[in-house]
Amino acid sequence: MTLLKRLIATLVLLPALAYANEGGYPLDKAPNRTTDVSSLQNGAKLFVNYCLNCHSASAMRYNRLRDIGLTEDQIKNNLLFTGEKVGDLMKTTMLPQDAKAWFGAVPPDLSVIARAKASEAGSGPDWIYTYLRTYYKDDSRPTGWNNMVFPNVGMPHVLWELQGIRAPKFAEEKDPHDEGKTIHKFVGFEQLKPGKLSAVEYDNAVGDLVGYLQWMGEPAQNTRKRLGVWVLLFLGLFLVLAWRLNASFWKEVK
The missing domain is CATH 1.20.5 (Single alpha-helices involved in coiled-coils or other helix-helix interfaces)
Structure with a gap:
């Protein structure tokens, strides 16, 4: 009977876990692209160009990208910029002391970030997908950026050139618990400056990046599932x- 109660409680809590996050912002469902080779290749390109400047992926080697259809020449010509070799680990050249001085903390290693966030927020890919799409301009922050999913985030919006610059819009509503008070309810974003990509194209690019982060956390997962x-x-x-x-x-x- 106890086991049945636990099962029922888990089923009831699953929807809540799917939307749980640090800022209370509802999470959007991330597309599952871990088996889409072209998507993973684009995600790897975005990761190397925009994430690897500050974050490492020390459990991943560049030559493992051959598993998603890239040749060694393609890896050398498109993904290696500072003299690394194809067999090297994906490490950033930023010094930890510099990162701490600039951002207040050393950027975390992203090798298994999707799996780590899954244990923290209930759904790692959904958390990352929503997080990368909810940055907004905030001049009160040291970096000039803030985030709806992760309030007072220390990381700047590295993809702002693709998404553009946005500001949050709020509407005043009566507090349901106190009629004498009003609350500010988030109702969307206002585009202050367009980016290189449209909203749909940006969401698609972030979906590719999140898919790559999922794949990178366990490159053998698709083989494991097929063998299973x-x-x-x-x-x-x-x-x-x-x-x-x-x-x-x-x-x-x-």
Whole structure:
């Protein structure tokens, strides 16, 4: 009975976990592109160009990108900029002391960030997908940027050239708990300066980046899942054979 209660409680809490985050902002569903090779290649390009300047991925080597269809020449010509070798780990050249002085903290390693956020926020890909799409201009912050998902974030908006500059819009509403008070309710963003990409194109690019971060957390996940299907089929066939052999054996005994 206790196990049943726990199962029911988990099912009830799942929708809440899917929208849980540090700022209370509802999370958007991230597209699942871990099996889309072209999407993963674009995500890798975005990661190297915009994320690897400050963040490392020390559990990942450049040559592992061959698993998503890139050749060594493509990796050398398009993803290596500071003399790294194809077999090197994805590490940033930024010194930790400089990062702490500029941002207040050393940027975290992103090797397994999607999996880490899944344990913290309930849905890692959704958290990252929404986070990268909810930056806005805030001159009161040291970096000039803030975020709806992660209020008072220390990281600047590195993708602002693609998305453009936006400001949040709020509407005044009566407080449902106190009619004498009004509250500011977020109702959307105002585009102050257009970016290189349209809103749809930017969301698509972020989806590619998030898909790559998911894949990078476990590059063998697609192979593992394919093998898992064959293993389950083999075990199912073996179960049928064992069941019929057992029936035949006991038939002779009787």
